[in-house]
Amino acid sequence: xxxxxxxxxxxxxxxxxxxxxxxxxxxxxxxxxxxxxxxxxxxxxxxxxxxxxxxxxxxxxxxxxxxxxxxxxxxxxxxxxxxxxxxxxxxxxxxxxxxxxxxxxxxxxxxxxxxxxxxxxxxxxxxxxxxxxxxxxxxxxxxxxxxxxxxxxxxxxxxxxxxxxxxxxxxxxxxxxxxxxxxxxxxxxxxxxxxxxxxxxxxxxxxxxxxxxxxxxxxxxxxxxxxxxxxxxxxxxxxxxxxxxxxxxxxxxxxxxxxxxxxxxxxxxxxxxxxxxxxxxxxxxxxxxxxxxxxxxxxxxxxxxxxxxxxxxxxxxxxxxxxxxxxxxxxxxxxxxxxxxxxxxxxxxxxxxxxxxxxxxxxxxxxxxxxxxxxxxxxxxxxxxxxxxxxxxxxxxxxxxxxxxxxxxxxxxxxxxxxxxxxxxxxxxxxxxxxxxxxxxxxxxxxxxxxxxxxxxxxxxxxxxxxxxxxxxxxxxxxxxxxxxxxxxxxxxxxxxxxxxxxxxxxxxxxxxxxxxxxxxxxxxxxxxxxxxxxxxxxxxxxxxxxxxxxxxxxxxxxxxxxxxxxxxxxxxxxxxxxxxx
Numbered sequence: 001x002x003x004x005x006x007x008x009x010x011x012x013x014x015x016x017x018x019x020x021x022x023x024x025x026x027x028x029x030x031x032x033x034x035x036x037x038x039x040x041x042x043x044x045x046x047x048x049x050x051x052x053x054x055x056x057x058x059x060x061x062x063x064x065x066x067x068x069x070x071x072x073x074x075x076x077x078x079x080x081x082x083x084x085x086x087x088x089x090x091x092x093x094x095x096x097x098x099x100x101x102x103x104x105x106x107x108x109x110x111x112x113x114x115x116x117x118x119x120x121x122x123x124x125x126x127x128x129x130x131x132x133x134x135x136x137x138x139x140x141x142x143x144x145x146x147x148x149x150x151x152x153x154x155x156x157x158x159x160x161x162x163x164x165x166x167x168x169x170x171x172x173x174x175x176x177x178x179x180x181x182x183x184x185x186x187x188x189x190x191x192x193x194x195x196x197x198x199x200x201x202x203x204x205x206x207x208x209x210x211x212x213x214x215x216x217x218x219x220x221x222x223x224x225x226x227x228x229x230x231x232x233x234x235x236x237x238x239x240x241x242x243x244x245x246x247x248x249x250x251x252x253x254x255x256x257x258x259x260x261x262x263x264x265x266x267x268x269x270x271x272x273x274x275x276x277x278x279x280x281x282x283x284x285x286x287x288x289x290x291x292x293x294x295x296x297x298x299x300x301x302x303x304x305x306x307x308x309x310x311x312x313x314x315x316x317x318x319x320x321x322x323x324x325x326x327x328x329x330x331x332x333x334x335x336x337x338x339x340x341x342x343x344x345x346x347x348x349x350x351x352x353x354x355x356x357x358x359x360x361x362x363x364x365x366x367x368x369x370x371x372x373x374x375x376x377x378x379x380x381x382x383x384x385x386x387x388x389x390x391x392x393x394x395x396x397x398x399x400x401x402x403x404x405x406x407x408x409x410x411x412x413x414x415x416x417x418x419x420x421x422x423x424x425x426x427x428x429x430x431x432x433x434x435x436x437x438x439x440x441x442x443x444x445x446x447x448x449x450x451x452x453x454x455x456x457x458x459x460x461x462x463x464x465x466x467x468x469x470x471x472x473x474x475x476x477x478x479x480x481x482x483x484x485x486x487x488x489x490x491x492x493x494x495x496x497x498x499x500x501x502x503x504x505x506x507x508x509x510x511x512x513x514x515x516x517x518x519x520x521x522x523x524x525x526x527x528x529x530x531x532x533x534x535x536x537x538x539x540x541x542x543x544x545x546x547x548x549x550x551x552x553x554x555x556x557x558x559x560x561x562x563x564x565x566x567x568x569x570x571x572x573x574x575x576x577x578x579x580x581x582x
Contacts, residue, residue, distance in 0.1 A: 364553070
């Protein structure tokens with residue numbers, strides 16, 4: 001589309017927002033965009049409509065169809081209400097849980113959503129204040145609801161907000177529901193949104209009772225409570241990064257028996273501006289800086305961090321020199337999977353029906369650990385909704401015991417259906433206590449896993465491309481990788497290519513092609529080499545980024561060789577980055 005045509009299109013869309021169907025403040029902001037000589041902000045605000053990605057509806061707050069505001073939130077909620085009324089027409093009362101994080105406008109968007117649902121005759125359970133995403137998932141199942149809404153933009157910068165939609169099993173919506181909901185949303189005009197007129201009786205406030213029930217159920221996943229009793233003084237620094245984790249994680253840790261929980265007061269402050277960090281994401285080392293400083297100052301054993309909606313979990317442990325090192329998401333998941341399987345085997349709880357799950361961009365080593373212990377691991381797309389889809393498929397047939405993704409998400413229990421930093425935190429504390437009982441540190445335990453199952457090193461690299469031009473550039477990059485496939489990576493020949501757009505895999509050694517058994521297509525491309533290097537490339541579904549996931553494998557003979565092997569694989573990753581041009 002030519003720039004003039006695009007400008008005409010967005011101008012027409014923006015002028016529609018000047019009608020009295022929109023509030024005065026919105027009309028003023030839209031007029032300011034129209035009057036601005038620089039038309040880029042206008043185009044960015046109106047050139048498309050927000051769509052559901054791997055994390056639901058997510059975008060920058062502001063006026064416009066491509067922004068998060070009361071009207072895009074309102075349309076999403078009205079569309080969801082319309083769909084629920086069709087899907088559950090036989091029910092006397094449709095019920096929905098609504099939660100929100102600490103972000104600017106989150107409470108307002110949550111209350112508006114509750115009002116719209118009630119105006120449509122749908123009962124809304126609204127949390128009294130901010131709560132973690134996993135607790136919203138838990139409450140949906142606990143209360144027998146048909147859907148749920150979480151107002152959050154997860155770990156995105158402060159300018160963002162978002163809207164996650166959950167289904168009756170407590171999981172984020174997947175096809176066909178996500179597509180059907182957005183189709184309903186697209187049919188909503190602003191005058192159709194029932195902002196007012198709901199019955200107050202249809203809005204019920206959730207509070208401490210739900211918190212307590214959630215914590216009591218979380219206590220049932222512990223596998224070594226006696227270890228916690230013996231080592232309850234383990235020092236755990238915890239930061240919620242200004243977010244929802246502060247409402248429940250310290251309470252959950254104490255309820256499980258930990259007595260030495262150390263706060264980072266500056267980051268306990270609830271704020272959508274995230275004043276102490278550039279990015280409120282435990283994946284970002286800078287976000288954990290204050291927690292690590294507190295851990296050193298207090299001689300703590302562990303440091304934990306969670307993102308604003310407390311679904312992502314980051315951890316730091318001490319190495320052999322006593323220095324804190326940050327674990328990546330793959331390492332955290334590896335430790336958790338190893339521990340759960342090992343303890344269940346020791347306790348005689350492995351019956352042969354247990355299974356684990358990982359996403360396609362998560363470390364292959366978690367699969368090795370699972371399968372060598374007789375536990376099948378299933379593979380699914382990026383996004384926890386796909387892990388939940390496997391759980392839904394196998395519910396009542398097999399026992400889920402753990403699953404996760406490299407992006408700092410893990411779920412140990414089956415009564416929640418999204419990644420859960422609360423359960424990850426209490427389990428990780430328990431693992432530290434159990435390791436002490438076995439005469440090891442967590443660092444030594446990780447090294448021993450590598451010695452037994454093989455060494456892997458992973459690195460994720462995100463290349464940011466903002467706005468419409470950035471989205472087009474990402475599209476061109478993916479097209480180039482497909483049309484000009486890589487033949488060699490860091491001196492090792494590519495032997496297998498998987499393309500999840502076509503659902504075809506090419507085995508270059510056998511010169512064969514086969515079909516990938518997946519529930520739908522996804523814009524992901526993977527390369528596997530002769531020396532077991534794995535490269536995954538995908539555009540983010542929630543951020544303006546193209547993501548590269550690098551995983552290299554080798555052997556580790558003993559703990560003493562760890563540093564040299566780690567350094568060698570780091571150099572290899574640098575070569576791979578050079579070959580990929582990133």
